[in-house]
Amino acid sequence: MSRVTIKEIARRCGVSQGAVSYALNNQPGVSEATRARVLKVAAELEWVPNRAARQLSAARSETFGLVLARSAQTLIEEPYFMGFVGGVESVLSEKSFALALQVVADLDEEVATYRKWAAERRVDGVIVVDLRVADPRIPVLRKLGLPAVLVGDPALADGMPCVWTDATAAMTAALDHVESLGHRVIARIAGPPEFGDVWIRDQAYDVAARRLALTAMVHHTDFSATQGADATRDVLAAIPRPTAIIYDNDLMAVAGLAVIQALGLRIPDDITLVAWDDSPLCRITHPTLTALSHNVVGYGAEVMHRLLDVLAGAQPQAHLYSTPLLLIRESSAPR
Numbered sequence: 001m002s003r004v005t006i007k008e009i010a011r012r013c014g015v016s017q018g019a020v021s022y023a024l025n026n027q028p029g030v031s032e033a034t035r036a037r038v039l040k041v042a043a044e045l046e047w048v049p050n051r052a053a054r055q056l057s058a059a060r061s062e063t064f065g066l067v068l069a070r071s072a073q074t075l076i077e078e079p080y081f082m083g084f085v086g087g088v089e090s091v092l093s094e095k096s097f098a099l100a101l102q103v104v105a106d107l108d109e110e111v112a113t114y115r116k117w118a119a120e121r122r123v124d125g126v127i128v129v130d131l132r133v134a135d136p137r138i139p140v141l142r143k144l145g146l147p148a149v150l151v152g153d154p155a156l157a158d159g160m161p162c163v164w165t166d167a168t169a170a171m172t173a174a175l176d177h178v179e180s181l182g183h184r185v186i187a188r189i190a191g192p193p194e195f196g197d198v199w200i201r202d203q204a205y206d207v208a209a210r211r212l213a214l215t216a217m218v219h220h221t222d223f224s225a226t227q228g229a230d231a232t233r234d235v236l237a238a239i240p241r242p243t244a245i246i247y248d249n250d251l252m253a254v255a256g257l258a259v260i261q262a263l264g265l266r267i268p269d270d271i272t273l274v275a276w277d278d279s280p281l282c283r284i285t286h287p288t289l290t291a292l293s294h295n296v297v298g299y300g301a302e303v304m305h306r307l308l309d310v311l312a313g314a315q316p317q318a319h320l321y322s323t324p325l326l327l328i329r330e331s332s333a334p335r
Contacts, residue, residue: 004042004045004046004047006020006021006024006047006312006313007313008045009024009038009041009042009045009047012041012045013034013037013038013041015030015034015037015038016309016314017309017312017313017314017315018305018308018309018312018314019034019038020038020312021312021313022035023035023038023039024038024039024042024047027095028094028095029094029305029308060124061121061122061123061124062095062096062097062098062124063097063098063099063100063122063123063124064088064092064097064098064099064100064123064124064125064126064127064304064307065099065100065101065102065113065114065117065122065123065125065126065127066085066088066099066100066101066102066126066127066129067102067103067104067110067113067114067126067128068081068101068102068103068104068129068130069104069105069106069107069109069110069130070103070130070223071222071224072103073224074222074223074224075103077224077225077251078223078249078251079250079251079277079279079280079281079296080249080277080279080296083279083296083297083299083300084129084296084297084299084300084303085099085101085300086297086300087296087297087298087299087300087301087302087303087304088127088300088301088303088304089300090297090300090301091301091304091305091308092304100117100122100123107132107136107137110137111136111137111140114126114137114140114141114144114146115140115144117146118144118145118146123146124147124311125146125147125148125149125307125310125311126141126146126147126148126307127148127149127151127303127304127307128141128148128149128150128151129151129152130151130152130195130196130197131150131151131152131153131156131157131195131196131197132156132194132195132196133156133194133196133199135156135158135196138150138157138158138160141160142160147307147310147311148160148161148307148310149161149162149163149303149306149307149310150162150163151163151164151299151303152164152196152197153167153196153197153200154318155196155200156196156197156200157318159316160316161306161307161310161314161316161317161318161319162318162319163299163302163303163306163318163319163321164318164319164320164321165294165299165320165321165322165323165324166320166322166323166324167197167200167201167204167324168200168201168203168204169323169324170276170292170323170324170326171201171204171205171208171246172204172207172208173292173324173326174246174274174292174326175205175208175209175212175214175246176208176212177274177290177326177328177332178244178246178272178274178332179212179214181244181272181332181333181334181335182334182335183214183242183243183244183272183335184214184215184243184335185214185215185216185240185241185242185243185244186209186214186215186216186217186242186243186244186245186246187216187217187218187219187235187238187242187244187245187246188205188216188217188218188219188245188246188247188248189219189221189228189231189232189235189245189246189247189248189252189253189256190202190218190219190220190221190248191220191221191222191223191248191249192220192221192222192223193220198220198248201248202218205218205246215240217235217238217242219231219234219235221248221252223248223249223251223252224251224252225251225252225254225255226255227252228247228249228251228252228253228255228256229252229255229256229258229259231252231256232245232252232255232256232259232260233259236259236260236263236265242271243270243271243272243335244271244272244273244274244335245271245272245273245274246274246276247273247274247275247276248276249275249276249277250275250276250277250278250279250281250282250289250291251281253273253274253275253276253281253282253289253291254275254281254282254285254289256273257273257285257289257331260273267287267331268287268330268331268332268333269333272290272331272332272333272335273289273290273331273332274289274290274291274292274326274331274332275289275290275291275292276291276292276324277291277292277293277294277296277324278291278292278293278294278324278327279296282329283329287329287330287331288329288330288331289329289330289331290326290327290328290329290330290331290332291326291327291329292324292325292326292327293324293325293326293327294321294322294323294324294325295322298321298322299321299322302319302321306319
C-alpha cells in the first residue's frame with residue numbers, strides 16, 4: 001500500500017499543499033475550519049508523518065533570501081521596496097523565520113550570491129525581483145535546485161512559480177484616463193528598459209497609444225528621483241510639449257512634480273500627472289497625485305506565502321495578486 005501524502009490530502013480537501021502543511025503542523029496561516037477539515041481527512045486516510053521529510057525539515061535554515069541588484073541610494077529613496085520587504089517580514093515574523101537581504105551591484109553578483117547561499121545551505125528559498133526578458137538567473141536557480149518564487153509576469157517566469165500584478169491592464173487604464181480628459185500628447189517616464197515589467201509596460205503603452213491615436217513618447221530612467229527629474233525636464237522641452245505625464249513609480253512622479261512647479265507650470269491646469277504604486281508620497285503632495293494603486297505590503301506577504309507553499313511541495317504556478325487600481329486625485333484635469 002502506497003504512503004498517503006499531503007498532496008492527496010490537499011486534493012481531497014480542495015486546498016493547497018501549503019495549507020495542509022500548516023494545518024498538520026499546527027502553524028498559523030489557515031482558518032480553524034480548514035484546519036479541522038484537513039485533520040479529519042488525514043485521520044480518515046490514516047496519514048502518518050514521513051520521518052525522512054521531518055528530518056529534512058529540521059535541517060532547514062529557516063532563513064529566506066532576497067537579493068536586490070539596485071543602487072543603495074535608489075533603495076533608500078524608493079518607498080516600494082520598504083513596503084514589499086515589510087510584507088515579506090510580516091509573514092516571516094509570525095513563524096520566527098529570518099530574511100537574508102543582500103544588496104549587490106549587478107546580476108553577476110546576484111547569481112554569485114545564490115551560488116554561495118546554495119553551497120552553504122544558507123537559505124531555504126529565495127524571492128527573485130526585477131525579472132528580465134530571458135532572465136539569466138532562472139536557469140541558474142534551476143541548476144542549483146534552490147526553491148524560488150519570482151515576482152513578475154508569467155511571460156517572464158519560464159514556468160517557475162511567480163506572483164504578479166497586471167501591468168498591462170493598469171497601463172491601459174492610465175492611457176484611457178488621460179485620453180478621456182482630452183490629452184493627445186502624452187509622455188511616460190519609465191524605468192530601465194532591461195527590466196521585464198518595464199518591457200511589459202512599454203508594450204502596453206505602445207498598444208494603447210496606437211489604439212487611441214495619441215502622440216506618445218517614452219523616456220527610460222533608473223527609477224531614481226534624480227533621473228526622474230532630469231527626464232521630466234527633457235520631455236517638457238519636446239515639441240509638441242506633452243500635456244500629460246505617466247510615471248513608472250511615485251518617487252519619480254514627486255520629483256517631476258517639483259520640476260514642473262519650479263518651471264512655473266500648473267498642475268493639473270497645464271499638465272496632468274499619473275504616478276505608479278501609490279505610496280503615501282502621492283497623498284501628501286500638493287496637488288495630490290492620481291496613481292495606479294496596489295497593496296505593496298500585501299504583495300510582499302503573498303509572495304512569501306507562495307514561497308512557503310513551494311517548500312511544502314506545491315506545484316509551480318503563476319498567481320495573479322492584483323490589478324493596480326487607478327485612483328483619480330487632484331493632479332488630473334481635462335485639457
